[in-house]
Amino acid sequence: MFPLQVTNLGRTPWTGLDQLIRSVPILPFQRKPADVRTTDAQARTRSFDAEALPYMDDLFRMALRMTRDRARAEDAVQEAYLQAWKSFDRFESGTNGRAWLYKVLFNCVHHQRRKWLRFPSAGDSEEVLETLAASPLPVADKLSDAQVLEALDQIPDDYRAVVLLVDVEEFAYKDASEVLGVPIGTVMSRLSRGRKALRAKLEETARSYGILKGERKEGSS
Amino acid sequence: MSNHVLPMLDRFMDGELPPRDLAGVAKHLADCPECRAEHDAAVQTRARLRQAARSFLPPANLRSGIESRLDAERKSKPRIWLPLAIAASVLAALGLNEAWQTDYLRLTPETQTAYVETVSRSLTPVMRVGFADHLHCTIFGKNFAQRFDLQEILKSLGLRNAQLYPALAKHIPEGYQVIEGHKCEVQGRRYLHLVARKGDHFISLLFTRRGSGEAFERDLRSVANETGIPLYASGAKRFQLAGFETSGFLVFLVSDLSADRNLSMLSTMSAELAGVADKLEL
Ligand SMILES: [Zn+2]
Ligand SMILES: [Zn+2]
Numbered sequence: 310m311f312p313l314q315v316t317n318l319g320r321t322p323w324t325g326l327d328q329l330i331r332s333v334p335i336l337p338f339q340r341k342p343a344d345v346r347t348t349d350a351q352a353r354t355r356s357f358d359a360e361a362l363p364y365m366d367d368l369f370r371m372a373l374r375m376t377r378d379r380a381r382a383e384d385a386v387q388e389a390y391l392q393a394w395k396s397f398d399r400f401e402s403g404t405n406g407r408a409w410l411y412k413v414l415f416n417c418v419h420h421q422r423r424k425w426l427r428f429p430s431a432g433d434s435e436e437v438l439e440t441l442a443a444s445p446l447p448v449a450d451k452l453s454d455a456q457v458l459e460a461l462d463q464i465p466d467d468y469r470a471v472v473l474l475v476d477v478e479e480f481a482y483k484d485a486s487e488v489l490g491v492p493i494g495t496v497m498s499r500l501s502r503g504r505k506a507l508r509a510k511l512e513e514t515a516r517s518y519g520i521l522k523g524e525r526k527e528g529s530s
Numbered sequence: 531m532s533n534h535v536l537p538m539l540d541r542f543m544d545g546e547l548p549p550r551d552l553a554g555v556a557k558h559l560a561d562c563p564e565c566r567a568e569h570d571a572a573v574q575t576r577a578r579l580r581q582a583a584r585s586f587l588p589p590a591n592l593r594s595g596i597e598s599r600l601d602a603e604r605k606s607k608p609r610i611w612l613p614l615a616i617a618a619s620v621l622a623a624l625g626l627n628e629a630w631q632t633d634y635l636r637l638t639p640e641t642q643t644a645y646v647e648t649v650s651r652s653l654t655p656v657m658r659v660g661f662a663d664h665l666h667c668t669i670f671g672k673n674f675a676q677r678f679d680l681q682e683i684l685k686s687l688g689l690r691n692a693q694l695y696p697a698l699a700k701h702i703p704e705g706y707q708v709i710e711g712h713k714c715e716v717q718g719r720r721y722l723h724l725v726a727r728k729g730d731h732f733i734s735l736l737f738t739r740r741g742s743g744e745a746f747e748r749d750l751r752s753v754a755n756e757t758g759i760p761l762y763a764s765g766a767k768r769f770q771l772a773g774f775e776t777s778g779f780l781v782f783l784v785s786d787l788s789a790d791r792n793l794s795m796l797s798t799m800s801a802e803l804a805g806v807a808d809k810l811e812l
């Protein structure tokens with residue numbers, strides 16, 4: 310490739326174009342009103358820390374369930390804060406700062422996965438969703454936390470993400486759609502299938518630990 | 531029991547059902563053991579999942595880890611905030627994913643070039659000519675005036691090229707504004723360049739002198755010819771390109787509008803642009 314060079318070739322000598330200028334309708338240039346926080350570095354730092362850092366544990370919890378690895382989750386959360394800081398202007402202008410942080414986090418997790426190809430992912434196979442029992446038995450109460458999470462971890466990434474955002478992080482559908490960058494209809498269908506898949510996996514997990522015995526419910530396969 | 535409400539259960543339990551449907555679903559649940567069992571199982575599972583997912587121990591040094599990375603960033607680059615604002619809009623313009631891959635705030639010329647090569651791979655050589663300037667000048671270059679000033683735009687565009695301004699201004703989609711016009715040079719090639727912007731979205735109108743043998747039709751079939759001028763179109767990542775050639779120039783419109791919109795915008799302008807091309811000075 311050529312060495313990169315972008316040059317503005319400068320201004321040419323000017324004679325009035327008043328008439329042309331007047332003939333063109335001009336909209337006022339939209340710009341953000343000056344914001345004190347964007348001009349004072351220290352106040353800006355304080356403002357970011359106060360708005361963003363309280364979500365640290367929430368973000369870690371989400372990252373942990375998406376990566377299933379504490380070290381990677383921690384790394385993803387640190388990266389997310391770094392990226393959020395770098396584009397704090399957008400964070401400020403957003404209506405939902407928490408959703409924005411999760412959005413950045415998902416990008417970090419996604420990027421991390423691309424970087425480490427050996428990153429185990431349940432996301433590529435939707436097989437799990439195709440063998441759903443019609444009405445899995447409600448067994449969650451019989452399982453330990455670790456067993457519940459073991460079942461959750463087997464749900465494909467896209468579905469697991471929606472279930473976590475809505476069920477654990479308690480985002481409204483609209484915010485979950487914002488976080489993941491998918492339409493609300495997609496959120497709803499993934500949520501519905503993800504929840505069903507989770508219940509099927511919970512039942513399967515219960516069986517594998519001998520907690521649930523006997524015949525499968527009618528309609529299951 | 532007819533009219534089961536299973537498809538509405540998720541929205542019901544999440545409080546996302548419109549008020550008009552609420553009473554109906556609630557009544558059905560009271561009457562129908564089947565739906566009620568499903569509902570109760572779903573609610574129970576949700577509560578159990580919430581509890582399990584929240585029963586984790588956050589790493590002891592999470593906060594200090596975050597803070598030390600933020601500190602390092604804040605110390606290493608004392609920022610002037612206006613450029614940061616521009617950088618943020620570049621981040622947005624690229625889309626977070628792509629910006630991420632290019633590590634947008636530390637883009638060296640080499641990584642920019644590599645990025646352009648990657649995203650241009652699907653394009654024909656002639657299309658790359660227009661795309662390169664849109665990326666280097668509009669997206670990476672931040673070569674915009676800090677303040678909208680029509681006098682300055684027309685001045686830097688050059689008197690003989692000034693009519694490009696109204697030609698573009700008339701046809702940009704609602705909400706966009708022409709914010710910049712200039713001559714620029716990327717990789718030894720000169721361009722007349724107008725930029726329209728709406729928030730984080732940019733549209734480039736580009737003219738560059740045709741090199742010998744350079745023609746869209748060499749590698750592409752025209753996709754439209756409504757004004758008697760064959761138009762060509764391609765897409766690369768989220769960018770859309772449309773172009774045509776006159777005897778002396780290659781003309782490009784590059785945006786992140788839909789392919790159809792980008793093409794029809796150029797189509798509407800093409801006759802006017804072709805008409806002034808002979809008089810342009812570059
Ligand atoms: Zn029913
Ligand atoms: Zn330019």
